[in-house]
Amino acid sequence: MTTETQNTGRESLNFLEEIVEADLASGKYETILTRFPPEPNGYLHIGHAKSICLNFGLAQKYGGKTNLRFDDTNPSTEETEFVDSILSDVRWLGFEPDNIFYASDYFEQLYEWAKLLISKGKAYVDFSSPAEVAASKGTPTTPGVPGKYRETSVEENLELFEKMKAGEYPDGHCTLRAKIDLASPNMHMRDPYLYRIKHAHHHRTGDKWCIYPMYDWAHGQSDSIENITHSICTLEFIPHRELYDWCIEQLGIFPSKQYEMARFNLSYTVMSKRKLKQLVDEKYVSGWDDPRMPTIAAFRRRGYTPESIRAFATRIGVAKRENLIELSLLEFSIREDLNRHALRRFAVLDPLKVIITNLPEGQIEWMETENNPEQPETGNRKIAFTRELWIEQDDFMENPPPKYFRLSPGGMVRLKSGFIIRCDEVMKDEQGNITALHCTYVPESRSGQDTSGLKVKGVIHWLSATDAVEAEVRLYDRLFKVEDPAAEENFKATIHEESLLIKKNALIEPALANAEPGEKFQFTRLGYFCVDPDSNSDKRVFNRTVTLKDTWAKEQKK
RNA sequence: UGGGUCAUGGUGUAAUCGGUAACACAGCAGAUUUUGGUUCUGUUAUUCAGGGUUCGAGUCCUUGUGACCCAACCA
Numbered sequence: 001m002t003t004e005t006q007n008t009g010r011e012s013l014n015f016l017e018e019i020v021e022a023d024l025a026s027g028k029y030e031t032i033l034t035r036f037p038p039e040p041n042g043y044l045h046i047g048h049a050k051s052i053c054l055n056f057g058l059a060q061k062y063g064g065k066t067n068l069r070f071d072d073t074n075p076s077t078e079e080t081e082f083v084d085s086i087l088s089d090v091r092w093l094g095f096e097p098d099n100i101f102y103a104s105d106y107f108e109q110l111y112e113w114a115k116l117l118i119s120k121g122k123a124y125v126d127f128s129s130p131a132e133v134a135a136s137k138g139t140p141t142t143p144g145v146p147g148k149y150r151e152t153s154v155e156e157n158l159e160l161f162e163k164m165k166a167g168e169y170p171d172g173h174c175t176l177r178a179k180i181d182l183a184s185p186n187m188h189m190r191d192p193y194l195y196r197i198k199h200a201h202h203h204r205t206g207d208k209w210c211i212y213p214m215y216d217w218a219h220g221q222s223d224s225i226e227n228i229t230h231s232i233c234t235l236e237f238i239p240h241r242e243l244y245d246w247c248i249e250q251l252g253i254f255p256s257k258q259y260e261m262a263r264f265n266l267s268y269t270v271m272s273k274r275k276l277k278q279l280v281d282e283k284y285v286s287g288w289d290d291p292r293m294p295t296i297a298a299f300r301r302r303g304y305t306p307e308s309i310r311a312f313a314t315r316i317g318v319a320k321r322e323n324l325i326e327l328s329l330l331e332f333s334i335r336e337d338l339n340r341h342a343l344r345r346f347a348v349l350d351p352l353k354v355i356i357t358n359l360p361e362g363q364i365e366w367m368e369t370e371n372n373p374e375q376p377e378t379g380n381r382k383i384a385f386t387r388e389l390w391i392e393q394d395d396f397m398e399n400p401p402p403k404y405f406r407l408s409p410g411g412m413v414r415l416k417s418g419f420i421i422r423c424d425e426v427m428k429d430e431q432g433n434i435t436a437l438h439c440t441y442v443p444e445s446r447s448g449q450d451t452s453g454l455k456v457k458g459v460i461h462w463l464s465a466t467d468a469v470e471a472e473v474r475l476y477d478r479l480f481k482v483e484d485p486a487a488e489e490n491f492k493a494t495i496h497e498e499s500l501l502i503k504k505n506a507l508i509e510p511a512l513a514n515a516e517p518g519e520k521f522q523f524t525r526l527g528y529f530c531v532d533p534d535s536n537s538d539k540r541v542f543n544r545t546v547t548l549k550d551t552w553a554k555e556q557k558k
Numbered sequence: 559u560g561g562g563u564c565a566u567g568g569u570g571u572a573a574u575c576g577g578u579a580a581c582a583c584a585g586c587a588g589a590u591u592u593u594g595g596u597u598c599u600g601u602u603a604u605u606c607a608g609g610g611u612u613c614g615a616g617u618c619c620u621u622g623u624g625a626c627c628c629a630a631c632c633a
């Protein structure tokens with residue numbers, strides 16, 4: 001979505017689009033190439049979704065291409081399982097990579113380039129311990145001092161590096177470091193690590209390598225090998241850019257350029273992989289795809305559509321400042337989509353029996369109701385109006401407050417697409433609990449053919465007791481009680497204990513009984529719901545994606 | 559305290575040789591409505607602070623202030 005400035009009528013661009021347009025206009029590039037570079041060590045979340053939409057979206061807009069590249073340089077944390085889930089998430093979002101690559105495809109080349117760097121006297125093998133290296137790097141305010149391996153000869157370094165690669169040293173015995181500037185104000189330029197020794201099995205290269213390149217030695221060169229023109233990452237990589245450029249410059253290879261944008265934060269959720277993992281490991285949620293998680297898998301299971309997430313990604317924009325996006329924007333995006341596309345169905349979460357005393361048992365009045373008023377072409381369906389009905393407990397109050405226009409003793413409501421009923425008597429058990437309502441219906445008030453002349457303010461949904469089907473409905477709410485849980489001393493202490501409410505004895509209309517997992521509906525007046533994979537042949541399970549906007553709930557809080 | 563990045567309504571993003579702050583969400587009020595939904599209308603509210611240049615500054619200069627990032631054999 002683009003915005004037009006009022007004065008000029010020109011399209012408003014984000015800063016990355018401006019850069020791309022300038023590069024295209026100047027002839028620097030004829031076409032652009034972007035990439036999405038996830039590390040296959042976990043599930044993708046909504047933050048990644050933004051990055052995916054941005055990288056693929058930029059390429060689409062300017063006629064370029066986008067690679068998916070797995071940044072698999074650390075064999076001890078990466079797994080094939082994640083490669084598969086990441087690819088399916090990208091595709092689910094609606095994007096097809098032009099190429100699928102792996103940083104590990106370039107291990108051989110990277111190794112050759114490392115030797116080239118050593119030959120130029122720009123890298124050396126260092127046997128210092130991590131503590132020694134840290135100490136010799138100095139601090140941001142004091143320059144570092146050369147370690148004792150910094151002046152090893154090129155020939156010897158070449159030999160030592162060969163031994164590293166040959167597996168002659170144990171893990172952590174030594175590293176390859178770039179020889180740059182120990183006094184640089186940029187800590188990343190103080191002889192950064194290029195290679196470490198890890199005798200670990202790699203998900204793709206197996207046991208071929210025991211030395212693995214660090215991010216800084218792998219990423220820029222991988223971009224360069226693929227001729228990536230615009231390499232977009234997040235703000236924390238700004239200090240790495242100098243090193244990114246340095247490596248490419250030393251090697252004299254295609255100069256990919258790195259651009260940084262702010263990552264986005266979502267209110268009432270946490271986004272860091274570490275925190276999300278804690279939630280899963282410590283069983284605060286049922287798994288990575290628990291519908292309360294911000295992972296793409298979770299949003300999918302909850303009932304979000306790819307379209308809604310793409311629209312959201314566009315709406316939050318791209319910039320370089322810190323931000324905290326309101327959850328309401330995400331909710332707006334999914335409601336907008338589902339309002340248009342989800343079929344309407346009746347469901348009662350907390351049933352209350354209604355007996356229509358002036359309708360004989362066995363009599364069925366067939367009614368018609370629309371499948372989606374936003375799309376009349378979806379037609380109508382028939383629903384049965386019978387003596388025994390179910391309505392929502394919330395839709396009846398014995399002592400209603402002002403402005404309550406649902407059912408109350410002596411009062412009337414319209415049953416949507418049915419008849420107007422009046423509540424004559426409230427039935428209770430010995431404890432005083434309401435067990436049923438005795439009502440009478442107004443035969444002349446038949447929906448669409450109302451000649452009763454009655455005007456009722458309230459309209460409620462309902463189900464016939466003769467054909468209602470049992471279902472489980474899971475009501476999800478925000479996982480945290482505070483806007484910015486990550487800012488808390490202990491984010492887990494702010495978990496919302498009622499973020500999941502399960503209605504095990506909800507009732508649904510027959511038209512819903514055979515809905516397939518993934519199918520989405522609006523439960524009239526309640527919200528949008530999606531069939532969960534936990535459903536089985538005798539019971540459907542629904543997840544609430546999001547409620548409808550509820551101005552009555554808001555009114556009550558006043 | 560060395561270096562870097564960023565400051566525009568409640569939130570996010572625009573304002574493209576300096577031309578008089580806009581769009582979306584949220585909020586509020588009303589209309590329509592057989593979903594207290596949708597739709598429609600109206601409305602509240604914004605340039606971090608001080609100084610300077612200029613007819614005119616969110617934009618340029620200057621001095622501050624604040625937030626965030628950087629010293630992993632992680633990415």
